[in-house]
Amino acid sequence: MKKLDKHQHMSTPAVAARSVGTRVLRSEDPRLLTGRGEFIADIDLPRQLHVAFVRSPVAHARITNIDLSAIRDADGVALAWSGKDVAAFCEGLVGEMAVEGCVPTTMPLLAGDEVLYVGEPVAVVVAESRYAAEDACELIDWDFEELPAVINMDAAAAGGPVANPQLPDNLGLNGGASFGDVSAAFDQAAQIVEGRFYTCRVSAAPMETRGVIADYEWASKTLRLWSNTQMPHYLKYMLTAYLGFPEQSVEVITPDTGGGFGMKAHVYPEEMLLPLLAREVGRPVKWIEDRRENLIAGAHAHEQYVDIAYALDAEGKITGVRTHALGDGGAYHMPPWSMAVEPWCAVVMTPTGIYDVPAAEYTYKAAATNKTPVGAYRGVGYMAGTFARECLADDAARALGMSPFDFRRHNVVREFPWTNPQGIVYQEGSWRQTIDALEEMVDYPAFLHRQAQLREQGRYIGLGLSCFVESSGESSATSLEHGLGDVYHDTATVRLNPNGTANVTIGLSAQGQGLATTMAQMAADTLGIKVEDVSVQTARSTDHAYGSGTIGSRGAVVAGGAVARAADVVREKVRQVAAHMLEAATDDIELVDGLASVKGVSDASVSIADVATAIYFDLDSWPKDFEPSLEATQAYDPSQAMFSNGGHAILVELEAETGFVRFEKIYSVEDCGTVINPNIVEGQIRGGVLQGIGASVFEELAYDESGQILTTTFLDYGLPTMDVAPPFEIHHLETPSSHSASGVKGMGESGLIAAPAAVLNAVNDALSPFGVVLRDLPLTPEKVLDAMSVATTASGPDEGL
Amino acid sequence: MKPPKFRYVAPRTLDEAVEHLAADPDAKVLSGGQSLMPLLAMRLAAPSILVDLQHVPGLDGIEDQGSSVLIGAGVTHREIERSDVIAQRLPILSSAVVHIAHPQIRSRGTFGGSTAHADPSGEWPTVLLALGATMHAVGPRGRRTIEADDFFVGPFTSTLDEDEILTHVSVPTTRTAWSFQEAAVKRGDYGLALVAATGIPRDGQLAEARVSVGAAVGSVRRLTDVERLLSRGPVTDALAEEAALTAAASVDPISDIHGNSEYRRKLVASLVRRAVLELKNGA
Numbered sequence A: 001m002k003k004l005d006k007h008q009h010m011s012t013p014a015v016a017a018r019s020v021g022t023r024v025l026r027s028e029d030p031r032l033l034t035g036r037g038e039f040i041a042d043i044d045l046p047r048q049l050h051v052a053f054v055r056s057p058v059a060h061a062r063i064t065n066i067d068l069s070a071i072r073d074a075d076g077v078a079l080a081w082s083g084k085d086v087a088a089f090c091e092g093l094v095g096e097m098a099v100e101g102c103v104p105t106t107m108p109l110l111a112g113d114e115v116l117y118v119g120e121p122v123a124v125v126v127a128e129s130r131y132a133a134e135d136a137c138e139l140i141d142w143d144f145e146e147l148p149a150v151i152n153m154d155a156a157a158a159g160g161p162v163a164n165p166q167l168p169d170n171l172g173l174n175g176g177a178s179f180g181d182v183s184a185a186f187d188q189a190a191q192i193v194e195g196r197f198y199t200c201r202v203s204a205a206p207m208e209t210r211g212v213i214a215d216y217e218w219a220s221k222t223l224r225l226w227s228n229t230q231m232p233h234y235l236k237y238m239l240t241a242y243l244g245f246p247e248q249s250v251e252v253i254t255p256d257t258g259g260g261f262g263m264k265a266h267v268y269p270e271e272m273l274l275p276l277l278a279r280e281v282g283r284p285v286k287w288i289e290d291r292r293e294n295l296i297a298g299a300h301a302h303e304q305y306v307d308i309a310y311a312l313d314a315e316g317k318i319t320g321v322r323t324h325a326l327g328d329g330g331a332y333h334m335p336p337w338s339m340a341v342e343p344w345c346a347v348v349m350t351p352t353g354i355y356d357v358p359a360a361e362y363t364y365k366a367a368a369t370n371k372t373p374v375g376a377y378r379g380v381g382y383m384a385g386t387f388a389r390e391c392l393a394d395d396a397a398r399a400l401g402m403s404p405f406d407f408r409r410h411n412v413v414r415e416f417p418w419t420n421p422q423g424i425v426y427q428e429g430s431w432r433q434t435i436d437a438l439e440e441m442v443d444y445p446a447f448l449h450r451q452a453q454l455r456e457q458g459r460y461i462g463l464g465l466s467c468f469v470e471s472s473g474e475s476s477a478t479s480l481e482h483g484l485g486d487v488y489h490d491t492a493t494v495r496l497n498p499n500g501t502a503n504v505t506i507g508l509s510a511q512g513q514g515l516a517t518t519m520a521q522m523a524a525d526t527l528g529i530k531v532e533d534v535s536v537q538t539a540r541s542t543d544h545a546y547g548s549g550t551i552g553s554r555g556a557v558v559a560g561g562a563v564a565r566a567a568d569v570v571r572e573k574v575r576q577v578a579a580h581m582l583e584a585a586t587d588d589i590e591l592v593d594g595l596a597s598v599k600g601v602s603d604a605s606v607s608i609a610d611v612a613t614a615i616y617f618d619l620d621s622w623p624k625d626f627e628p629s630l631e632a633t634q635a636y637d638p639s640q641a642m643f644s645n646g647g648h649a650i651l652v653e654l655e656a657e658t659g660f661v662r663f664e665k666i667y668s669v670e671d672c673g674t675v676i677n678p679n680i681v682e683g684q685i686r687g688g689v690l691q692g693i694g695a696s697v698f699e700e701l702a703y704d705e706s707g708q709i710l711t712t713t714f715l716d717y718g719l720p721t722m723d724v725a726p727p728f729e730i731h732h733l734e735t736p737s738s739h740s741a742s743g744v745k746g747m748g749e750s751g752l753i754a755a756p757a758a759v760l761n762a763v764n765d766a767l768s769p770f771g772v773v774l775r776d777l778p779l780t781p782e783k784v785l786d787a788m789s790v791a792t793t794a795s796g797p798d799e800g801l
Numbered sequence B: 001m002k003p004p005k006f007r008y009v010a011p012r013t014l015d016e017a018v019e020h021l022a023a024d025p026d027a028k029v030l031s032g033g034q035s036l037m038p039l040l041a042m043r044l045a046a047p048s049i050l051v052d053l054q055h056v057p058g059l060d061g062i063e064d065q066g067s068s069v070l071i072g073a074g075v076t077h078r079e080i081e082r083s084d085v086i087a088q089r090l091p092i093l094s095s096a097v098v099h100i101a102h103p104q105i106r107s108r109g110t111f112g113g114s115t116a117h118a119d120p121s122g123e124w125p126t127v128l129l130a131l132g133a134t135m136h137a138v139g140p141r142g143r144r145t146i147e148a149d150d151f152f153v154g155p156f157t158s159t160l161d162e163d164e165i166l167t168h169v170s171v172p173t174t175r176t177a178w179s180f181q182e183a184a185v186k187r188g189d190y191g192l193a194l195v196a197a198t199g200i201p202r203d204g205q206l207a208e209a210r211v212s213v214g215a216a217v218g219s220v221r222r223l224t225d226v227e228r229l230l231s232r233g234p235v236t237d238a239l240a241e242e243a244a245l246t247a248a249a250s251v252d253p254i255s256d257i258h259g260n261s262e263y264r265r266k267l268v269a270s271l272v273r274r275a276v277l278e279l280k281n282g283a
């Protein structure tokens, strides 16, 4: 495996924690919770026009004729384009990832000769109002010949009718690898446990849908693009690379954003079209996605089968793991990533988890289908892979007659650093402690007692366990260690003001994670000032700090590292001047609690505010050759992959009359190294686990056989609501990272990564008297009641099963 | 999701409202808009003109008339939820109303709008059928009343004429044994199955039982086989079990992504069982 050369920007300063670790209230909240946020829909530019899309009503068809003249003649319409019109400017967006067996696709901005999924944009209309634009959309005159709709990923992967002519084998991805002697492990196994697990197609369904506003000024060739993207700098790069807008005159602006969860970590046709439209009509253009569009045409997620098998020796130790993932990628690779985000990530990132498995083998395939492309959603691949692994762990425990805690403890990695069969190094972790902590929190013997008692009354409760390892702080090193070559790094700018307060800008746009609060904590501790004296600007504009995107649980780690490094440069300046003022050596100056003090000399100190004032206004306080800028920009990229870990235990009850799964309690253990702010970490856990509950029980983007999507409103697509959110008990373990700033690790995805496995395990535990094991999500009331149907005869389940 | 163009009028009298409806066959009444506006926004309906009832006097009010309560079509779900008259005289309505959507929608949506809409998943159609309510309507041909049994005739279809306005619903208060049962995945969701059952306790038995089912079926309907069963004798656990089986045998539930026909049949049976057991305790 390739290793990264170590560069300067990979080291971070050591800092005394003051506000880090405390429950600082989110500085964003007074503004956001009282309706003072400014989201993209709130922004109106003078003279703006509105955009609406004609989207394909059929799953797969050849367009034989398309005529927009009636649209163009309609009241209030300024412009209408079909695929032909836009192809002159851009052929489409390439989706590809540098992994073995990835066949790239080009997604046109508007469909060309063929439409490949329901919801694919076919034409775009610019009009005086959104009403006029939607009225005009209804006037489209087009003919198409329907082609066979490829809906089922198993059938697609086996060949047959082609979903997308760019992928004649219906495979966007096909590869695999083997590490260690897997065949021997399976040949010599005392027992093999295996299963096929299905994670259904879901939507990230952010509270705020997508939106784009473009404003082009022809005289200066200046393009301003507002988008609630998670990757503003990448989007800016794409606007230059694909559309030729001059890089130095493009600004991407990210206003307040109501959730992204990966859905907004793509580059979409709509983001490429709006600038072209603005340039063409000479007026600003605005498109706010409506909820129906979001459910149909925002990237879908998570749909795949994972076949997983453990070879177990006579002692019940896992000696090898085989994992085969087949993802339903939809009609195209979702730019700029690809179908790899699901099946490839699942098999490459997750099969060993917390277990000491010496040999691993995997294959991955992604089938093209005539459905919406599958993109990123919190826990890409990790969710499906963790789901399969942790549910198989429970199957293995059942097969061995062990408790789920004992089976996991029996197999858990105990010594660090640990290198998995692929050669990926896990520097540290509290993997065993997580199992112990969860077992204690749930009081397992008491649970078993209660479960037995309730069963006698015809009530079925179940406890499900799931332990995870989460790759966090997405970095060049993480990418390289997993066989890719993507380069990541972010910058931050820190400025100390004359009164000793600080302003910080980071290159990451925020979608609600509280980055302005946690980054203020990091800056405050590094500078030795109060957290209230720091104001953080998350990326509102690409004119400020640079960032590789708010993705891959990297915010706290990467922006935190950059902030600490930049603040450290400023700190050095303060120390130099303080040393001069106190007539001491710079090396002896500490900055803590608002004071610059001489180490070990109790009364030799000056306030940091006074030092700052002096740097701005008092030449006499400067040492010789002093350079007075109190503003620094620094980059950061972790030098190695880093992994957080933890687990959840979920307690459910199944309603015997309805098949409803009721959630009684969630127990969560999280180890993300140094916790910057427990409130924020706990918020991430709650939100993520609830999304996991949604993806397990309530949510599914359903299609019929003709490729029509059936879940186009929240009436039919069921998101979890507060009434199904159970109480949480959260326990923090802290195993600091060996190399990040302050020992922080990322944890933004873990709730969704690990909760579905705990839910399925809990349901299967509750179902155990019925002798039924479920493996497919979502766990609809119908499936659960079917599984319990043995009990609908008055006598109850046969305990002998 | 923007509605197509429509005209809008806000008449100040009932007569004026009726005139607007009579003048244009594509006119539609607008009450709370909680069902109609989504249909417009999704372009599933395109009326030429909306006749808004919110300024029409006389459609409000909950009036205790002794053996019945007269409820104005413009009364919101929220007003029903908070009404003392309803709580005392028609507790089945108080029990059902909290299942309708969320407070925001209950504050806008109306009793009359919901009844006229005749959504098979709506709580009111199922409840009104089980109570044997009487609908009061006015149209260009004058006033008339329609019994609940003759009112709900199909999915989203009532016997109200296109140019008629539902003004009030008269709900009998004599059915003091009652039960309302709903199976919904989450609070505020439309139910997967609804069952309402009522009767008049008489000599330790239940007289004139009415049992209705909604949501699981294409249109709300009574379960007359179950009703006959209940009139046979005292309500017992065994009778509840039999009622569940009878209900399962006599419904023809719908299938959709939220549950297939067999699943909904089981739900209806469970809800009927629960309802009858509650009647037993009430009788």
Ligand SMILES: Cc1cc2nc3c(=O)[nH]c(=O)nc-3n(C[C@H](O)[C@H](O)[C@H](O)COP(=O)(O)OP(=O)(O)OC[C@H]3O[C@@H](n4cnc5c(N)ncnc54)[C@H](O)[C@@H]3O)c2cc1C
Binding pocket: B028, B029, B030, B031, B032, B033, B034, B035, B036, B037, B038, B053, B073, B099, B100, B101, B102, B105, B108, B109, B110, B111, B112, B113, B114, B116, B117, B119, B121, B122, B123, B124, B160, B164, B165, B166, B167, B188, B189, B190, B191
């Ligand atoms: C998110 C959401 C969830 C919901 N959940 C539920 C639920 O769980 N249960 C439930 O029962 N409902 C639910 N509803 C619907 C809600 O209860 C509506 O209030 C109700 O269906 C219609 O009442 P309205 O006053 O809003 O009528 P409108 O939407 O104004 O009208 C509905 C229809 O009735 C006609 N109409 C209205 N008033 C009259 C009248 N007086 N005479 C003749 N015709 C009339 C209209 O022309 C229209 O065709 C939900 C709505 C939403 C938006």
